[in-house]
Amino acid sequence: MEESANRHLDKYVSFFSDKTIEKFIKLTEMYDYIYKFKKDTQHDNNKCDHGTKCVHLYKENIKICEESYDYDFCYELDNLKERYDTYMGTKGCCSSLSKTLESYKLHNPAVVIITPFPILLVISLSLFFMYKYTPFGSFFRKRTKNKKNIPGNLDYAMNVIPHTSQRVNNYNNNRQYNISYLSSGQ
Incomplete structure (x- = not known):
């Protein structure tokens, strides 16, 4: 046994x-x-x-x-x-x-090296979801739009489209001008 x-x-x-x-x-x-x-x-x-x-x-x-x-x-x-x-x-x-x-x-040392990567991943994903799916995103978008509308901003000057329409220029070239003036000899 x-x-x-x-x-x-x-x-x-x-x-x-x-x-x-x-x-x-x-x-x-x-x-x-x-x-x-x-x-x-x-x-x-x-x-x-x-x-x-x-x-x-x-x-x-x-x-x-x-x-x-x-x-x-x-x-x-x-x-x-x-x-x-x-x-x-x-x-x-x-x-x-x-x-x-x-x-x-x-x-x-592996714990010390690996720990920051999940933390960064969680932070970046949470910021992305907060921006996309919460009211915080509209708050940030509103602030960036206000920055673009500042008159002294170079981006504002570059975003202004020059007025170069052919129709308006042709109309101005064919128009006759009658300017009245007073003569000094009367």
Whole structure:
């Protein structure tokens, strides 16, 4: 019976790579240190040593998380960070240890590079829709029309169409003028 159960479990163990198993071992060590750190109330030096080892392992694993991003591993690191931060925030027993741990999310350059693009896309699309489909668009169009009607504007002078109609010119050429004037000799 035990041999068949072991064969059944061997199928599942073969799905994990060596790197994944190493990460499990590191997470288990960190959780073991943080558990001992939280529960050891009798020996302060021992307690601080467990906390120091946990922080040291966490900093090593952040580097691994930054180099090759494994979502599950990084998520568990973040969970461990939250547990450590809440415990240190409430108890604060070892003065040599920091109150909070660094997050791997702050050091990820891809997040810093990619973040502005969706923001710019959302801003430009919202301005476009506001211009087209809301009263704000008519407000902006009215302001631009008022700018075009300023007499000193060069665009206004260029938009005036010169009066060059052939019909009017022909009519003026055929017209006779009778101008009356007073002579000075009378």
